Amino acid sequence: MAGKKKKAPNDAIAINKRVRFDFFIDETFEAGLVLEGWEAKSLRAKKLNIGESYITLKNGEAFLFGAQITALPTASTHINPDPTRTRKLLMHRAELSKIFSSVQRAGHTCVPIKVYWVRGRAKILVGIARGKQKVDKRAAVKERDWSREKQRLSRLKNR
Numbered sequence: 001m002a003g004k005k006k007k008a009p010n011d012a013i014a015i016n017k018r019v020r021f022d023f024f025i026d027e028t029f030e031a032g033l034v035l036e037g038w039e040a041k042s043l044r045a046k047k048l049n050i051g052e053s054y055i056t057l058k059n060g061e062a063f064l065f066g067a068q069i070t071a072l073p074t075a076s077t078h079i080n081p082d083p084t085r086t087r088k089l090l091m092h093r094a095e096l097s098k099i100f101s102s103v104q105r106a107g108h109t110c111v112p113i114k115v116y117w118v119r120g121r122a123k124i125l126v127g128i129a130r131g132k133q134k135v136d137k138r139a140a141v142k143e144r145d146w147s148r149e150k151q152r153l154s155r156l157k158n159r
Contacts, residue, residue, distance in 0.1 A: 011117040014048040019111050021137065023129035028113065029099065031062065032090035033122045038081050042069050043122055048115060055089070055110040055126060057100050062089040064112060064124065089124065102128045 019025070035043070042048070053066035064087045071081035091099075102108050107130050114125040132140075 013043050013046055013115040013117065013122070014050050015114045016050045016053075016112055018051060019113050019127065019129065021132075021140065023109070023111060023127070023131055024136075025113070025127040025129050026108070027098075027102070027128045029091065029095050029126045029128075030118075031095075031124050031126050033064070033115070033124055034088040034090060035122060036079075038071055038079065039069050040122065041074075042072050043115070045072060047072065050112050050115060053112050055112060057096070057103060057110070060093070060096060060100075062091055062096060062099070062110070062126070063087065064089055067112070067115075089126070091126075099126070099128060107131060 047070040049068045049070075050066075052068075053064060056063050056065060066084060067087065068083050070083055099110055103110050109129055109131070111127050111129050112124055113127045116123055116125070
């Protein structure tokens with residue numbers, strides 16, 4: 001069985017697939033998440049939704065708004081879990097200034113792309129993005145359909 005390849009573990013907690021459809025991603029950064037104990041446990045169970053979340057920059061710091069972490073039923077009784085609380089992002093000052101200057105330009109925004117584990121720590125992939133027009137979205141759908149059709153034709157040809 002030496003010829004079999006092992007699959008890499010999928011450490012992704014949540015992926016915002018809608019981002020790539022709605023935006024052109026210009027640049028990405030990795031940031032840490034400031035979490036409470038119950039939130040870390042919920043992330044281990046993949047109880048996170050970043051579909052409606054966004055990132056804002058205030059006073060030289062980055063914050064994640066709208067990410068919903070559902071509390072596990074085994075959460076402690078002496079805390080009140082707030083599933084949509086604002087979470088601080090941990091980034092280097094140079095990265096924050098680069099993101100801040102990029103967001104100041106018209107049409108650019110900062111969006112969360114993916115949340116994943118790195119050596120036991122929750123990280124978030126943050127992207128500087130430009131919004132797509134409706135024409136761009138149609139072109140993306142057309143390209144995706146054509147690639148599927150090419151794969152289908154090649155499979156039929158190889159039979």
